Each structure stands twice: as C-alpha cells, then as structure tokens.
Amino acid sequence: MLEVSNIHSGYGRVQILFGASLTARPGEITCVMGRNGAGKTTAMKAIMGLLPLSQGTVSLDGEIISTLPAHEVPHRRIGYVPQGRRLFSDLSVAENIEVGLMTCKEGRATRDEVLDIFPRLRERLHQRAETLSGGEQQMLATARALCLRPRVLLLDEPTEGLQPSMIEAIRQVIVTLRDQGVAILLVEQRVDAVLAIADRVTFLENGRSADTVTVDALRATPDLMHRYLGV
Amino acid sequence: MLASLEGAVTAATLALTAMGLSLVFGVMRVVNVAHGEFYMLGAVIAWFVSTTLGTHPAIGFVGALIVAPVLVGLLAAAADRLILARINYDPERTIVATIGLLYILQQSTLMTFGPDARPVEPPFNSRIALPWWRQGENGLEMFYPWGLATTSYKLFIIVAAVAILIGLWVLLTRTRIGLVMRATQADREMATAFGIPVERVYAMVFGLGAGLAALGAVLIVPVQQAHYLMGADPLLLSFIVVIIGGLGSLPGTIIAALLIGMSDGIISVFFSPTLAKILATLVVAMVLVFRPQGLLGKASA
Structure with missing residues (x-):
C-alpha cells in the first residue's frame, strides 16, 4: 500500500502542494482529480522523489521512501507513466524497454510478457521512439513502466489526446493490472472514464487533498464533481 | 599528399578531443571551458610517466597511454562531484566554474611542471618514404621523391584514433553503460524515474570526456611536446568542431573534426597556420548564420 501523507512540495521557490494526502491500495484503482494547477502532476513527481518534500512523507508498505535518493524509488517497483509520455525519444523502442527492464533487473521473460501485451511494439522494436504515433508512444510509455513488474503504477493522464480505440486498449491494461493486485494511481480528467474504472477518487484542490470518496459515493452525490472540478 | 597526411x-x-567536449555537452549540457587543460594534463602526465618509467620509450608510452587518461578522468570526475554538482549544472555558472578550473589546472601545472616544453620520445619512429606517380616512358610509374616522407608514428596516431573512436561508438551504442548515458541525455528526470543514478552518470561522462582529451594529447605529445599552455589551441579547435558538427551530435563532431583537421593541415602546409585558423573561424561564423544547429544538430533541443 502506497501512503502519501501531508506532503508539501513544489518547484524551487514556487510551492504547489500544501498538504496532499492519498492512498493507493493493492488491487484498486485510485483516481486523482482536480482542476488545472491543483497539483496532480506535482504529486506524482513528488511520490517518485523527483521533487523535494519540505514536509510530509511517502511510504510503501510501511517503508518510508520519500527520504531515499530519487533513483532508489523505482527500485521499490513503482512504475511511472508520466504526462506527455516522456519517452527517451532518440532511443529505439527496444532500448526504451531495455531501460525499463534494467531498473529492477528484469530479464527476457518480463520483456516477452510486456511485448505480448502490446504486440504493436514488437513490430517496431528498432524504430526510434519519436517516430511512433501518439498511441504507440503511449503504449511504449506504459510498457516501459510495466517492465518493472510494478507493485504500484502511477499513470498521469495516459489517455490524453488518444483515439477511442487506443483509450480502450490502455483501459484494458489498467484493469488487468488491477486484477493482478497492482496498486494503481491514475490522474484522469474525463469524468466518465473515472466513473467507469475507479474504485476510489481523491480530489485535489489548491495543492491540498480536499476529499476522498468511493466511486459509488461519487455517483450518489454528483455535486462533488461540480464543487471540485466545475463540471 | 603530405599535407593531407599532416591534416589527418x-x-x-582533434576528433578525440572534440568528441570528449561534445559528449560532455550532449549528456550534461555543460560547456566545459577547462577541456583544453585536461588535454594539457594528459600530455604532461604522459611526459611524467614516460620519464619515470624511462627504460624504453615504448614502455613509457604504453604506460602513459593507460595512466594519463585514467588519472585525468578521475580528476575530472572528482571536479564534477566537487564543483559542478554543487552548482546544480546551472549553464551560466558551469561556464564560470570551468574557467576557474582552467586557471587552477594551468597554473598548478606551471608551478609543478614548470614553463618548459618537454618532449616525449615516440615508441617507434621510422621514416617511411611515400611513393608518388609520374608519367614515365612506359606510362605511370611509381617513384620515391625526395622529402616526401612521414613517420610510422604519425600513421599510428591515425590508426589509434580511429580504433578509439570505434571503441567509443561501440561503448555508446552496444553496452548498458552507453544506454544509460543516452537515456540520461534524452531525459534526465525520466532516467531518474527509471532508477538511473544520474549524478554518477554525470561524473562518469565528465571523466570520460576529459579522458578522451587526455588520450588525444598522449597520442600527439611525441610529435608536439608537452607544455603548460598547450591547452588553448585544442580547446578553440574543439569548440569550432563541436559548433560546426552540431552541439551534442557525435557523428557531426567526427565529420567536422575531419573537415577542420584536414583543412588546417593542408592550408598550414601550403599557406600559413594563421590563415587556417582564420578560415576555420569563418566557417564557424557561416555555420552559425546559416545553420545555427550545426551540420547534424537538431533544430530545437
């Protein structure tokens, strides 16, 4: 279980998070929602150790990981699919996957398994990552994170700007991982998508966690959406 | 013929030295003004090693070929940890910091090694006469004109440099260390998010870059002599090469090194070394005007 409690963080002197707390449980999809600038992406980066925390802790199954050097965090099998995909664009598809495999010293078996999930990538192994289509790039970004055999998977708007069939494919992968017991933390803007797959929703407002509700409770009280998202 | 050989x-x-500069800039986005001093240190250490070992020039040379790049690389890695990491690789501050490093290295060499230029004996140096062709009675015939000669050592420099460059290419494209370096170059933050210890990669790259400069110097020192001010020229030429080739583009660096090295050699022989430098600088200006990203650079990094 990934527990984020009361973290304060930001970029240099610009503080973005003023006490955000959330929990990602194994076998559940926790969605993070909030308006633009509420701190969703910042929270993800802070969990990965990419931003310094001035207060608060991040812990995984009781171990505090927010005091580790940033490159040690992924060794705990936390996979990250960042916003905007952020592939190693000069590297080939195979090399991008190789970097993912190196993180937790995974081998051939994992590689084959990941490529079976995304057969399109297998056809393009030697192509440079930046020459892939948007959907294929998203597949690769997801595949790269799956190479860690993650216990926790962070996905930051994985369906942004994709065609419906691709969104469905990504959704399938997320649901399968959840069923395998992975704790999933998903940043998502589209309300219908969240209602369809989330187990729990945490709302961020101005860098603080405002509310955490189950998806059933959210369906029952639609004015929550209006209050935190303005929709 | 002779001129193009000198140029080669x-x-x-130049290709080795510039490659080091380009690698450091490509991966770390650091403009290393002290690069020429690492080159100079390579030459000075080569002199030191070969005079200490001093039995046979070949033993001294092989010793220098191993010791100098390793020592310079370690020194550079330490400088990276102690200085560059502390100022967070901020682009402006790294330039000032490496200028400081330049003077520290240069002046401490003056204090210890002294102001003299000291020669290193080449491991082997036989004169090789080069053939040429002329129209004789029975068509083209080969002859050995007077003065057309090179030394075996100069040929060795070329072969060795090509071998080292191929080795570097293999390191970068075929090994895990190379993959880690290229991933760091592509996206530092994501490299961290996938467990790559970026600080260690930076120290390694900075050391490797300096080591390449030192290697270039060890190869050239039997031809040129070691001197505490010898770093300025290769620094300038390396910058010219790296700008023409495209900052951070390794193939571009090689092409530009060939272009500048060959033209420098040929023009120096037929006209004057000054004209060669003037033309090289002119090429830089033209490249900056018409193709600011360099020959093989990408438009917006």
Whole structure:
C-alpha cells in the first residue's frame, strides 16, 4: 500500500502542494482529480522523489521512501507513466524497454510478457521512439513502466489526446493490472472514464487533498464533481 | 599528399578531443571551458610517466597511454562531484566554474611542471618514404621523391584514433553503460524515474570526456611536446568542431573534426597556420548564420 501523507512540495521557490494526502491500495484503482494547477502532476513527481518534500512523507508498505535518493524509488517497483509520455525519444523502442527492464533487473521473460501485451511494439522494436504515433508512444510509455513488474503504477493522464480505440486498449491494461493486485494511481480528467474504472477518487484542490470518496459515493452525490472540478 | 597526411594527424587527435567536449555537452549540457587543460594534463602526465618509467620509450608510452587518461578522468570526475554538482549544472555558472578550473589546472601545472616544453620520445619512429606517380616512358610509374616522407608514428596516431573512436561508438551504442548515458541525455528526470543514478552518470561522462582529451594529447605529445599552455589551441579547435558538427551530435563532431583537421593541415602546409585558423573561424561564423544547429544538430533541443 502506497501512503502519501501531508506532503508539501513544489518547484524551487514556487510551492504547489500544501498538504496532499492519498492512498493507493493493492488491487484498486485510485483516481486523482482536480482542476488545472491543483497539483496532480506535482504529486506524482513528488511520490517518485523527483521533487523535494519540505514536509510530509511517502511510504510503501510501511517503508518510508520519500527520504531515499530519487533513483532508489523505482527500485521499490513503482512504475511511472508520466504526462506527455516522456519517452527517451532518440532511443529505439527496444532500448526504451531495455531501460525499463534494467531498473529492477528484469530479464527476457518480463520483456516477452510486456511485448505480448502490446504486440504493436514488437513490430517496431528498432524504430526510434519519436517516430511512433501518439498511441504507440503511449503504449511504449506504459510498457516501459510495466517492465518493472510494478507493485504500484502511477499513470498521469495516459489517455490524453488518444483515439477511442487506443483509450480502450490502455483501459484494458489498467484493469488487468488491477486484477493482478497492482496498486494503481491514475490522474484522469474525463469524468466518465473515472466513473467507469475507479474504485476510489481523491480530489485535489489548491495543492491540498480536499476529499476522498468511493466511486459509488461519487455517483450518489454528483455535486462533488461540480464543487471540485466545475463540471 | 603530405599535407593531407599532416591534416589527418591533426584531425585524428582533434576528433578525440572534440568528441570528449561534445559528449560532455550532449549528456550534461555543460560547456566545459577547462577541456583544453585536461588535454594539457594528459600530455604532461604522459611526459611524467614516460620519464619515470624511462627504460624504453615504448614502455613509457604504453604506460602513459593507460595512466594519463585514467588519472585525468578521475580528476575530472572528482571536479564534477566537487564543483559542478554543487552548482546544480546551472549553464551560466558551469561556464564560470570551468574557467576557474582552467586557471587552477594551468597554473598548478606551471608551478609543478614548470614553463618548459618537454618532449616525449615516440615508441617507434621510422621514416617511411611515400611513393608518388609520374608519367614515365612506359606510362605511370611509381617513384620515391625526395622529402616526401612521414613517420610510422604519425600513421599510428591515425590508426589509434580511429580504433578509439570505434571503441567509443561501440561503448555508446552496444553496452548498458552507453544506454544509460543516452537515456540520461534524452531525459534526465525520466532516467531518474527509471532508477538511473544520474549524478554518477554525470561524473562518469565528465571523466570520460576529459579522458578522451587526455588520450588525444598522449597520442600527439611525441610529435608536439608537452607544455603548460598547450591547452588553448585544442580547446578553440574543439569548440569550432563541436559548433560546426552540431552541439551534442557525435557523428557531426567526427565529420567536422575531419573537415577542420584536414583543412588546417593542408592550408598550414601550403599557406600559413594563421590563415587556417582564420578560415576555420569563418566557417564557424557561416555555420552559425546559416545553420545555427550545426551540420547534424537538431533544430530545437
């Protein structure tokens, strides 16, 4: 279980998070929602150790990981699919996957398994990552994170700007991982998508966690959406 | 013929030195003004090693070929940890910091090594006469004109540099260390998010870059002599090469090193070394005007 409690963080002197707390449980999809600038992406980066925390802790199954050097965090099998995909664009598809495999010293078996999930990538192994289509790039970004055999998977708007069939494919992968017991933390803007797959929703407002509700409770009280998202 | 051979020797060492500069800039986005001093240190250490070992020039040379790049690389890695990491690789501050490093290295060499230029004996140095062709009674015939000669050592420089460059290419494209370096170059933050210890990669790259400069210097020092001010010229030429080739583009660096090295050699022989430098600088200006990203650079990094 990934527990984020009361973290304060930001970029240099610009503080973005003023006490955000959330929990990602194994076998559940926790969605993070909030308006633009509420701190969703910042929270993800802070969990990965990419931003310094001035207060608060991040812990995984009781171990505090927010005091580790940033490159040690992924060794705990936390996979990250960042916003905007952020592939190693000069590297080939195979090399991008190789970097993912190196993180937790995974081998051939994992590689084959990941490529079976995304057969399109297998056809393009030697192509440079930046020459892939948007959907294929998203597949690769997801595949790269799956190479860690993650216990926790962070996905930051994985369906942004994709065609419906691709969104469905990504959704399938997320649901399968959840069923395998992975704790999933998903940043998502589209309300219908969240209602369809989330187990729990945490709302961020101005860098603080405002509310955490189950998806059933959210369906029952639609004015929550209006209050935190303005929709 | 002779001129292009001289040019090839210049190009060979220049390619090594510039490659180091380009690698450091590509991965770390650091403009290393002290790069020429690492080159100079390579030459000075080569002199030191070969006079200490001093039995046979070949033993001293092989010793220098191993010791100098390793020592310079370690020194550079330490400088990276102690200085560059502390100022967070901020682009402006790294330039000032490496200028400081330049003077520290240069002046401490003056204090210890002294102001003299000291020669290093080449491991082997036989004169090789080069054939030429002329129209004789029975068509083209080969002859050995007087003065057309090179030394076996100069040929060795070219071969060695090519071998080292191929080795570097293999390291970068075929090994895990190379993959880690290229991933760090592509996206530092994501490299961290996938467990790559970026600080250690930076120290390694900075050391490797300096080591390449030192290697270039060890190769050239039997031809040129070691001197505490010898770093300025290769620094300038390396910058020219790296700008023409495209900052951070390794193939571009090689092409530009060949271009500048060959033209420098040829023009120096037929006209004057000053004209060669003037033309090289002119090429830089033209490249900056018409193709600011360099020959093989990408438009917006």
